[in-house]
Amino acid sequence: MEGSGSMDKKAIVESVPQRGFFGHPKGLFTLFFTEFWERFSYYGMRAILLYYMYYEVSKGGLGLEEMTAASIMAIYGSLVYMSGIIGGWIADRLIGTSKTVFYGGVLIMIGHIVLALPFGATGLFTSMAFIVVGTGLLKPNISSIVGDLYEETDGRCDSGFSIFYMGINMGGLLAPIIVGTVGQEYNFHLGFGLAAIGMFLGLAVYLATRKKNLGLAGTYVPNPLSLEEKKKVFTQIGIGSIIVAVLVAAGLITGALTLAVFTMTISVLGILIPAVYFFVMYRSPKTSAAEKSRVLAYIPLFIAAVMFWAIQEQGAIILAQYADKRTDLSFMGLDLQSSWFQSLNPLFVVILAPLFAWLWVKLGSRQPSTPVKFSLGLFFAGLSFLVMIIPAFGGTETLVSPMWLVLSFFLVVLGELCLSPVGLSVTTKLAPAAFSAQTMSLWFLTNASAQAINAQLVRFYREDTEIVYFGIIGCASIFIGLILLLFSSKIRGFMRGVN
Template identity: 70%
Template structure:
């Protein structure tokens, strides 16, 4: 995109009005608030719904299979962001792609709210996976559109936006989790559907006035000849997939186990292919190629961090229900409530971090150094869970304060890495691949969860010390390596801070 066009987009957005940020941040803040309410409300009870016995309102799936499904589900949700980025960059633009994504997500939650068993589970997953792939990367990319490249409010704005995401994630487990565990899982899922509907209402009603031209352009539109080729290829691909499913499912070649291995492979292969395509594209200039090289170690660091953070709704959810004393100071606690700890700490600390980066200005740590600190803290958040097992063994219930401390540490790491990563992605992205690079950022989460699909099978109270110790130790080691090479990475970023 030309600089003139970018400046025209920035000028079309009212620049003051939401905590000193562009007014469009209000629209995107509350759109993501309700989308995250629906997603994290659903995730707070989904694992329990899958492995709870049928007579108790669940699906009766084995715990090992349920944890793998959770990881693969999370991987696919972020993996399809590549599709969403491509559709935005080449067909619809960000705003329209966000809208259609929200529609699909709402449909997915509606299906999950219906008592139609395993069929409903996988159908709802399909809708939510595709919908989140359309919405998630593009709503963040539209945030970036509202700021000029040199606007010092950018990191602060992304931190505020990130706080909105986590406000939705905070209240969702408390509301959806309580209703789902106390009364009925399907009633809880219906509340998630209502949340996405409210997000769509906010987006549709306010986008014209507050977003201006942000997200309305198509960065790299398809020509007429290209559209025909794409339609033909999609058609052929759909037929091939249908034939393969028709052959492999009845013959048990494609099972949940083989599917998890396939997604784990794709979680690494897809971002690798994307880096190669962007780097070799004739639409990418020399500075942009250098920035792509700088982005690779940041991507790997992000992948390692999310592999730990996303286990908060898988292994730590199991840990909460099976290994934790579910009462504190005389009050009973639902296991799903622990899912609110991460967003609670983010809401408390995000303004502190946003203010800190603003106050430090040019003296703040470089992006690679922030990333290194993030994964070190993520690793420590796992390593501290060794101590209750060493002190009291794995046969007794542990204090909920250990989980609180673990979530607190991973949030400190998240605030060093995630909002900064969103901002860095919008600045390092090649112009012709702007939305797709944002999709690539979310692919780091998908890659981490794709790896998790194999790792979570290894967790058991008997292996608890080794599980948390080895994974946490690897993250800490990689964090120190990234810190050592941070200056070299900064050189490749070609002036981007």
């Protein structure tokens, strides 16, 4: 089946059993649990990866410098989001979303299995390559299949995405507690093994129920390459791969390709790729005058989102380090694991998301505009860093209460719920029609760019620079939020009727 016109869409929806999972199509069960286990594996691995990298070899770690480990974490996150562009293209042009999701899951599982084995630094970088490519194949495409389950006029669609989003956060909530405890209490490789089992369970659910529950959803190729185009594209990919391989090999042999050089290259790409996207969209003859205006309106929103994610994503890097080194892990008679704090973000999302959804519905036409919601997101993100200055005033020699981290994670989630759900929606609305298929990639690039910048930022964090570090980044976020607020009506004018 090629294309997905109205007739095709009707046939796809009719092939999916429409009742069976909380009043939703049965396929939502398949996708919910596949994504639950995929996020369990990813966030479980991420909760202990930083510690695995910088803990001494005698404690089961790799003994890397803390600054280097933090930088690797940021680059890893950036590459995971950048690879979504490739995953979207493969699904759209070659094999469809269903197969792409499956192959992505297999690669992720292999990545976790490699980490579970004692292969040292070689195993670390090999597993990262598998997980980066695998997540890029799976992440953007599984969301796309959710959309395939519903007619365009089906009122259950938004609710279906909300349930799916809960699956993501429930996986992210449980993983740091289970994988974190096993990894830190017993053995890091055992923890990574649990992450591999998580992905295996996700694949098992997907394979066992896909045919019966998903029908034709995800089986079509929306914009297939012709035979001629395939030859051309594969030739270009082949030549490009050979050039990259030669450059990497030469860099490694001569010693020119160091970790610092690689990190800086990704950081530069994190800024260049979206800049090229915007330039191409704006200059394209296929973009109308009204669409050009909307592209300009999207640029400040994109920058604001990058600033927000730069703070939010440091929850798994700098705040994870803070939990391990600066926090009193004996609290009210409990012995806490530093990895458990990674559960706070999804916990607060699960609790607060329904409240925010209710609030926006309640306010209706009186709710804040998109630029104002973005600026609110930046205020909360900035505050989440500024509160971390307070315990530092007492000196950095004593351990601080874990409640400071709880407060910081709480504040950044308030910001996330103002900015994140609105972000994807406004991205699709402001995108030129000729570039609509690539808009999801552009939104994911806000996170990729943020983490590419973080790879350089996190190098400045040390216990003796805490006040300056949290203060400058927190104030920068609030400052950008203020500028966005001041120009919000101007930006709305450029949005040409989009709210």
